[in-house]
Amino acid sequence: MRALTDFIDDWRGAWLSLLCAIGVLLAFSQAWQAPLFGYSTDQASSGALIRFFYYPFYLAGVIVALLSWKRMLDATWRTPIMLSLLVLCAASYFWSNNPGDTLRRFIAVGMTMLCAYGLATRFSWRRLSEVMALAFTVMAVASIVMAILPPRWGIMTESFPGAWRGVWIEKNNLGANMALGFTAAATAALLNPTRKWLWAVAAAVMLILVLLSTSKTALVSVILGVGGIAFVFLSRRGPILGIVLIWLAVTVLLLLGAFVLFFPDQIFLLLGKDPTLTGRTYIWEGIAHVMETRPLLGYGYAAVWTDESEFAPLAKITQVAGFRAYHAHSCWYEVWLALGLVGLIVWGLVFAEIWIKALYSTYRGDAGMFALPFLGIYTLSSLTESMALNWNDLRWCLFVMVLVKVSLPTDEDADARF
Numbered sequence: 001m002r003a004l005t006d007f008i009d010d011w012r013g014a015w016l017s018l019l020c021a022i023g024v025l026l027a028f029s030q031a032w033q034a035p036l037f038g039y040s041t042d043q044a045s046s047g048a049l050i051r052f053f054y055y056p057f058y059l060a061g062v063i064v065a066l067l068s069w070k071r072m073l074d075a076t077w078r079t080p081i082m083l084s085l086l087v088l089c090a091a092s093y094f095w096s097n098n099p100g101d102t103l104r105r106f107i108a109v110g111m112t113m114l115c116a117y118g119l120a121t122r123f124s125w126r127r128l129s130e131v132m133a134l135a136f137t138v139m140a141v142a143s144i145v146m147a148i149l150p151p152r153w154g155i156m157t158e159s160f161p162g163a164w165r166g167v168w169i170e171k172n173n174l175g176a177n178m179a180l181g182f183t184a185a186a187t188a189a190l191l192n193p194t195r196k197w198l199w200a201v202a203a204a205v206m207l208i209l210v211l212l213s214t215s216k217t218a219l220v221s222v223i224l225g226v227g228g229i230a231f232v233f234l235s236r237r238g239p240i241l242g243i244v245l246i247w248l249a250v251t252v253l254l255l256l257g258a259f260v261l262f263f264p265d266q267i268f269l270l271l272g273k274d275p276t277l278t279g280r281t282y283i284w285e286g287i288a289h290v291m292e293t294r295p296l297l298g299y300g301y302a303a304v305w306t307d308e309s310e311f312a313p314l315a316k317i318t319q320v321a322g323f324r325a326y327h328a329h330s331c332w333y334e335v336w337l338a339l340g341l342v343g344l345i346v347w348g349l350v351f352a353e354i355w356i357k358a359l360y361s362t363y364r365g366d367a368g369m370f371a372l373p374f375l376g377i378y379t380l381s382s383l384t385e386s387m388a389l390n391w392n393d394l395r396w397c398l399f400v401m402v403l404v405k406v407s408l409p410t411d412e413d414a415d416a417r418f
Contacts, residue, residue: 006194007130016418017067017122018131020060024115025135027057028394029177031142031167039153039169054108054392061115064122068414071121078407081353082400085346086113088339089301089389096300098307105302108391116397120404122414125366126191128405130199132370132398133188136181137202140209142167143174147212164212175210175218179377180398182206183225187370190229221377228373232362280329280384286317287333291340298340301389313337331388338389347388350403357406365411371402 011018026032033050065072076083089106096102123131143166147154156163156171163171185203189196210218290313291298304313305326318324328334335347358375362368378399381387390396405411 004198007198011127014127014413014418017064018134020064021119021122021131022135022138023060024057024064024119025132025394025397026138027054028112028115028392028397029135029139030173030392030394031139031177034153034169035142035146035167039165051108054111058111058115061111061118063118065114065118067418068118068121071408071414072117075117075121075404075408079404081346081349082113082403085343085350085389086110088343088346092297092300092303092339092343095297096303097313098300098303101306102300102303105391109301109389109396112391112393112397113400116400117404119397120401121408124411124413125370125405127413128401129184129188129191129370130195132184133181133199133202136177136184136206139167139177140181140202140206143178143209144205160214163214164209166209166213171213172215172217175213175215176221176381177394178206178209178213179218179221179225180374180395182210182222183229183373183377184370186225186229187373190233190369191366217381221380224376224380225373228376229369232368232372282321282323283317283325283329284333286320286325287328287337289320290316291336294340296340296342298336298338298343301338302391304337327386329384329386331382331386334386335388354399354403354406358402361406367406367411371406374398374402 032053037050086109089102089109093099093102093106119128119131143154143164145154146152146167147164154164154166156165160171164174165171166174168174168177182203185199185206189199189203192199207222210222299313304317307314309315314324328337332344332347336344339346355375358368358371362372378387378395381395387393387395387399
């Protein structure tokens with residue numbers, strides 16, 4: 001009770017920002033979609049309604065951004081590579097295979113990134129960790145309710161009977177989101193000592209939900225999150241220990257890379273996947289085939305997966321893969337397909353930039369406490385999931401938010417009292 005009272009007192013005068021920020025994160029998590037529109041993968045008939053649902057939360061993101069407009073201006077010139085990638089998405093309209101979809105989804109991803117910039121510039125890391133922890137706690141509680149109360153929609157009955165899926169359509173979505181939530185809550189506990197038990201309990205609940213989802217990838221993500229937080233915490237104990245930890249981390253990464261290269265089947269077995277990554281490698285072969293025609297600039301942002309005409313790139317990918325895919329199942333292949341080699345290089349620069357800045361921030365302030373473990377989880381997932389330049393997507397919003405936060409010279413709340 002004391003922790004809750006302390007939370008209310010600490011956030012007094014910033015409730016508008018808090019509510020807007022939580023609303024944005026909940027909207028991009030898509031935790032509302034299945035409870036409102038049904039636990040079905042076929043929601044085409046609700047597509048327009050789902051798109052309209054985001055508009056009020058775009059406004060909430062704009063409000064947060066306006067409240068921190070001075071730091072927003074500072075953040076824009078400090079993240080030129082990220083903004084160059086966004087500009088390239090817009091420019092791809094002129095060579096897009098599907099210009100209408102490119103324009104519409106560029107606007108959506110632009111609003112998603114604006115919301116991320118607003119969150120990053122409005123709150124300090126201490127407060128931002130609580131914003132994220134509270135949003136994920138709402139998702140966790142809602143997932144428990146959907147799984148326990150009749151008709152128990154939150155538990156799968158077909159593909160993986162008994163596995164919890166909570167407020168999402170598939171169990172892996174619950175696992176992935178709760179793994180991120182665990183990291184956010186653990187960070188909030190460390191950065192807010194007076195409320196550490198409140199967020200520690202939230203983190204424990206999210207860990208239980210990861211286990212109930214039976215997602216092995218999510219469990220590995222939790223381990224990466226714990227390892228990242230421990231690395232940051234211990235590296236601050238002194239320069240010598242920090243150097244030793246960096247050396248150990250690089251050694252482990254090199255050994256892991258060698259293991260993946262020479263013994264991939266064992267890695268797949270550990271993650272509960274077959275050597276084709278559930279058909280993903282066939283999709284990648286199809287993408288490599290169609291990219292022979294447009295290697296430099298690709299087919300345009302978000303232009304491929306909805307064009308089902310006979311001679312469209314999707315038809316060729318489907319022919320090679322042997323089934324109809326809905327995205328590339330890889331950040332790297334997705335960007336390559338949409339923006340070609342040019343876009344892939346820019347994306348690679350963004351990825352290198354955020355890692356370098358996150359590692360540097362480990363030794364200054366609170367940034368590394370969430371940034372480093374989040375990037376470990378994101379990097380693992382980026383190999384088999386399309387999470388780069390995703391519109392209305394929580395993981396992409398958090399990625400941009402982290403990049404902006406580690407790019408700013410100081411960590412403080414914006415000068416606003418709303």
